[in-house]
Amino acid sequence: MSARWGMVIDLDRCTGCQACVVACQAENNIPINTEDIFHQRRAIEWIRVERYWEGEYPNVKARYIPIPCMHCAQAPCESVCPVYATYQTNQGINMQIYNRCIGTRYCAVNCPWHVRFFNYWEPKWPESLKHQLNPHVSVRSRGVMEKCTFCVQRIVRTEQQAQVDGREVQDGEFTTACAQACPTDAIVFGDLDDPESRVGQMAADTDRGYQLLSGLGTDPAVLYLKKIDPDAPEENGHY
């Protein structure tokens, strides 16, 4: 099916609860980020929630922004891979082929959003968690890059089911793990090319939309909706 999968993340709804991070971890067989791994600064989080401060003291506000892979249409990570281990699917997903990856890590070096991760160690799970691994997602070995796939296993499964049933994939029939887990519905996933889809409508209707680092010209598939702040001074954009 032709689509350009994308996401709309409404920062006005995001509470920074990290549910998306945990859901992604469970869905995509991401190794457990132990304290030790964090100290090594090698934690793998396909989606992460960054906290930043806005305003001057005493009117300082904590803000949260979830950052998954932007799935750029003109992705800087793709052209630097010597072996085509990262490429663009015809549905606009920036995909990583683990079997081809040799681990030059240039893609990660060239990614301004820091959403590509390297497996420095062989991934390990405690005995009690071995049976919770998702059978639809490959477990990556050490020495390869990995990243957000927009839960491609869910896309493929839904497409196959739709094909069996002889119908089109419906908008909202499935969603990514992060969007599914979000308690405030801040993350919405869907086909950006379809004007009838929920993301399509949100992207078209909003006057709060922006892309992260849009100035780089990579055309990210993730659209952020700006925080509504009644206390914000006029010149900073008041909604």
Place this chain on the structure above:
Amino acid sequence: MQERHPLKGEAITKELLRPLNQTPMIFWVAVIILGGILTAFAFAVGWMFYWGLGTTGLNTPIFWGFMITNFVFWIGISHAGVMISAILRLTQAEWRRPVTRAAEVMTIFSLLTAMLFPFLHTGRPWRTVYWVFPYDFDRGIWPDPRGPLVWDPAAVFTYLTGSTLFLYTTLIPDMALLRDRSTGWRKTLYTILALGWRGNERQWKLQLVAGILLSALILPVFVSVHSIVSWDFAVSLIPVWHASIFAPYFVIGAVHSGVSAVITLMALMRWLFGFHNYLREEHFDSIGRLLVVVATGWMWFFVLDIIFAMFTRDPRELVVMEQRIFEWPYAMLLAFVFVFAYIIPVPVWMFQRFRRNIKIMFWTSLMVNVGMWAERYWLILPGLERKFEFTFMWSWYRPSIVELTLVFGSFALVTFLLLLFSKIFPPVAVWEEMEGVNFAQDIQVGKRTVHATIREE
């Protein structure tokens, strides 16, 4: 004009071939020490292959560290060979004669060492060779030529092939000389390598033409190799890496460190092999003068790189530049680079008295390379530490013991290979030296007669 002591042909041959026949105690001491370091190097490589890159100090935003720095450094050193032999050959600089062989060999060994590092540095080295150089053409899957990581091995291997051919062309007459003067396995080896050299006029002509052709052909490669290495960084989006000045800047930096390394090597050869009659003060003098120009050119680009960053007024670039220049530890490192690679050596090289002092030349040239290693680190690391404004992913880098062993091991490897080479091949080209003697003549300067070469034809 090169002054020289009149030397007899047979004496030259005997003296220059001495390292092949005599093995002083210091040689064995060096072999044992270097062998020890190389064992540690091999162990570190094995350890890293077995446990993975987790054993390095690399982390999430800092995916490249000591190994890439070391790669750039050794590629830089390799630029000495062509600088000395090809350019000086084409410009007919007489003083190059005793230096060319050593410089060319250093080029080849440092290129081999340099190429080892990107390979070790990949996550799955056992796959790297296969994917970057696919031999299984039936699959129809090729390397991606859009990326600099494919240009890079192509450029370096072209350079390696060119330099090896060039070195071999200049080795042939010496191989024939050795063939006629040796017995046993050496005789067999030299006979094969001499390719039936008889030293007749046609062979000399062909050898000369091949030498000139190869030096002319290598020249563009020489410029392109380090340009392409610089594009490994410059074509990326990283602030401060993404600079058009990187290519010429890296090339001149490479010449600076490479030619300094040749001085270090010359001083070592003079001491170890007793080549006082060949590697004379005037050679150090000439190469020192060359270095003053090269070092100043490098400094010019160094300053331009900073000015260009300010000129664009890109805030991301300015942030990293500020960190590089004013913040610990990079401010310290910057001062270190400045002092070691320019402020101390260049004023010293301005005086002929110092240029003709071998000890001073040895230590200043060594200093330059310490400074230039630090310069590469200074260029590469800060860009990664604070790449763009996502502060949660900012990090720092501390090399692990494995990476340190690899870096020290690479120095031991090049030194070890050079030592081995000097046991099998003459470290100074005998035929070049003889040719130089033939060109020399007694020249009347005022009341004094000087045995010197004005210019070769």
